[in-house]
Amino acid sequence: EIKTGTFNLTVSKVVRDGNDKTLGQDELRQIMFEESKPKITFSGNGVILPSSNGMSIPFEVVNLKAVDVRIVKLYEKNVLQFLQVNQLDGDQEMARVGKTVLEKTISLGITNPADFKVKKKFSLDLSSLIEAEQGAIYKVSLSFKRKYATYPCGGEVNTDNLELEELKEKVISNQNYQYFYDYYSYYEEGEDYDWSQRENPCNASYYSSYSTTVSKNIIAGDIGLTVKKGNDGKLFVATANLITAQPMSEVEIECYDYQQQLIEKTKTNSEGQLFFTPQEMPFFIVAKKDK
Secondary structure, eight states: OOOOEEEEEEEOTTOBOTTSOBOSSOEEEEEEEOOOOOEEEESOOOOEEOGGGTTEEEEEEESBSEEEEEEEEEOGGGHHHHHTTOOTTOOTTGGGTEEEEEEEEEEOOOOOHHHHTSOEEEEEEGGGTOOOOTTOEEEEEEEOOGGGBOOOBTTBOOOOOOOGGGGSBOOOOOSOGGGGTOTTOOOOTTOOOOGGGTTOTTSGGGGSHHHHEEEEEEEEOOEEEEEEEOTTSOEEEEEEETTTOOBOOSOEEEEEOTTOOEEEEEEOOTTSEEEEOOSSOOSEEEEEOOO
16 A cells, blocks of 8 residues: 655664764654555556567656557658657658547556556557558657546545447547647636646646647557668668567668659668668668568
8 A cells, every 4th residue: 555644754863974973862853655646657658669669659657547659640641741850759840741630538447446557567559549650650648637547525525437439539629739739728617727736636727738748659660660861871770670689681771862853763672781872961860671
């Protein structure tokens, strides 16, 4: 059982420091253990999901009984445009290159009230939610509303089960692009945002989209790509299978300029390597094999 509240900690006078000296007298200190605030976090920072992973994304929650899932698909043909202003894990100008393909509320299935306050690990199986396209990037966002929280306010814990209709997929509209940018898009109905209460889980201001949403970009693929430039202007490219770590031969390497125009196309050798001098220095290098 996880206890919360204020406790007395006594450090005995016989405790010795690094110089082998004792404290000389007992020390009494008060320590406080607070209830964990409702929170979602992704486990790990990677953006590439090898096929052996099964398209599963691990995440952790505490004091929550459900999460909202939103998936935005960045189409493969738009990836280079996206990378003009982003790294792979970026989120700028999303409305130009992607569309929301899924919005859904998922119950976490926690029924024991004692388990709410403990950090729990879950896995989101994307393959059960969408049909992933090779080469596309998916922005996966997890968020929560106040009614999903089980944080005790006023001595009471919200353990009510969610109604079944809340667990159905929602009607998706891509007509309003504001949701790509508006971090404060959610508040409890009829309540205004109060900045001074933003860290208080018993106030509606804690549940703005800015503080309750975590997002990460995912791209499905098994090709590991390394590119290095020599002082002579030559490029060295190495490809390897992310599952077996073995070199990948006959991988098609495409070089593009900043305007997404193809500069040249070539392939790796039997050792998964390629040395070449491009006609002009590429801004993008794309690796493809079999698909």
